[in-house]
Amino acid sequence: MMEIKNRSAYFEYFIDDTFTAGMVLLGTEVKSLRAGKSSFNDAYCIIQKGELFIRSLHIAEYSHGTVNNHDPIRERKLLLSKRELKKLESRIREKGYTIIPLRMFFNEKNLVKIDIGLARGKKMHDKRESIKQRDTDREIKRYLK
Numbered sequence: 001m002m003e004i005k006n007r008s009a010y011f012e013y014f015i016d017d018t019f020t021a022g023m024v025l026l027g028t029e030v031k032s033l034r035a036g037k038s039s040f041n042d043a044y045c046i047i048q049k050g051e052l053f054i055r056s057l058h059i060a061e062y063s064h065g066t067v068n069n070h071d072p073i074r075e076r077k078l079l080l081s082k083r084e085l086k087k088l089e090s091r092i093r094e095k096g097y098t099i100i101p102l103r104m105f106f107n108e109k110n111l112v113k114i115d116i117g118l119a120r121g122k123k124m125h126d127k128r129e130s131i132k133q134r135d136t137d138r139e140i141k142r143y144l145k
Helices: 027-034 082-092 124-144
Strands: 003-005 013-023 044-048 051-055 076-079 097-106 112-121
Touching: 013 082, 013 097, 027 097, 044 082, 051 082, 082 097, 082 112
Parallel strands: none
Antiparallel strands: 003 097, 013 076, 013 112, 044 051, 044 097, 051 076, 097 112
């Protein structure tokens, strides 16, 4: 199973809630994702007119694509239920919250899904704490082996 993770998301943000959404893609985008040609750098989600979109998600052009190849950084629609969208919209109104992509994967039916998280930004001292925690976990694992 192909899976692409946003590794910097957990370092930069506190993740309060996660949702799994479908994504509206073109054929060449799916083929490029299967090859693992995607990047989450600076990707974020926005709500426009009651719909959720992801911006700045880079999916490289398909190498064997023709003139019908896709734009690598186009805005893509995410599919969530109305209840989940309303919950996200109400939480976004609170100060400091944003929606960021966490990971992209193919499910059992070979559909592209994306995990998004409702996140608050970390301060510098929180990031230092995360680094300390990661180092101690690494030392414990090294000691137990």
